[in-house]
Amino acid sequence: MVTIKPELKLTRLQQKVLELKKELNAVILAHNYQRPEIQDIADLTGDSLELAQKCVGTEAEVIVFCGVLFMAEMAAILNPSSLVLLSHHEAGCPLADKITVKTLIQWKEKYPQAAVVAYVNTTAAIKAESDICCTSANGVEVVEAVPNQEVLFIPDRNLGHYISTKTSKKLILYPGFCHVHDEITAEELRLAKIRYPQAEVLVHPECRPEVVNLADATLSTSQILRFAKQSTHGTFLIGTEEGILYPLRKQNPEKEFHLLSDKLFCPDMKKTTLEVVAETMETRSNVVTVPEEIRIRAKQAVDKMLAVNLKGKSSSLMEEGQGAGK
Ligand code: 13P
Ligand code: SF4
Secondary structure, X not given: OOOOOOOOOOXXXXXXXXHHHHHHOEEEEEEOOOOHHHHOOOOEEEOHHHHHXXXXXXXXXXXXXXXXXXXXXXXXXXXXXXXXXXXXOOOOOOOHHHOOHHHHHHHHHHOOOOEEEEEOOOOHHHXXXXXXXXXXXXXXXXXXXXXXXXEEEEOEHHHHHHHHOOOOOEEEEOOEOOOOHHHXXXXXXXXXXXXXXXXXXXXXXXXXXXXXXXXXXXXXXXXXXXXXXXXXXXXEEEEOOHHHHHHHHHXXXXXXXXXXXXXXXXXOHHHOOXXXXXXXXXXXXXXXXXXXXXXXXXXXXXHHHHHHHHHOOOOOOOOOOOOOXX
16 A cells, blocks of 8 residues: 655645545555556555455545556446546557457357356456456466366466466466567567576566566566565566556665566556546546446456455465466
């Protein structure tokens, strides 16, 4: 949980957003990839799982979601009594748009024995057609928790592949991918290791299998933050979107962080600026709603995931060595 430190000098726009927050009785949630000036004024910064958990039972009248559409939809699914505003009206996730309900229904007919595990990077309508959701922080635990031996994993093939290396269950992988993480190559990682031979390599499970294989640990964005803080290493190579560098450097001023590739930029995450958030709050626009019939079914899949997390400790740091490289 990020509390606004008294020594933090706020800009005029940041002050404006905080005044609007008071006026609206709002809570501001920001994903770890958001711009530094947004992260600094958020009530909570986190990964998809932590942000979803925060939405459960919040008493705020308004949830301002600085992230992308599927995250704001999760807030609307979990908390229908709050008004949910998405920071930028066009902040989507191309990965979430890679599977349609029609295609999912066809795949379900093809694999009737398989449980459908949907990565949260999906639309509410897809979640409604799924048995359970998972995030990058709890995918292995969720797959282990379903009673079926076969799992239809949608829509990220790389996360699905990573999970398949950690379970004896059979995973059928839908061929979606994140255009940001899928760009990192094993060659880039090898070259970065030559430059920084002492560095510990931390990657997101949306990276390709050959990249994950060479990494020291494979972690959600918040798990990367916790891992780096606890590690005795001084230098890290990071395989996820560049926004994570801000909290990494802020929390570990004595350590060095380098990205594995210079292409790690998610244009959708970066659509949110302070100007945009202020305008959204002032005009109470970009309201995200989910039709009740879809919301109820999607909530069942999300609730099942949250129950797995309550039972286990999957939101905590994955053990060292979970990266296939170890
Ligand atoms: P995390 O849940 O690990 O923050 O990841 C979300 C995401 O969109 C990764 O690209
Ligand atoms: Fe979606 Fe990839 Fe951007 Fe994450 S980094 S929000 S998965 S496009």
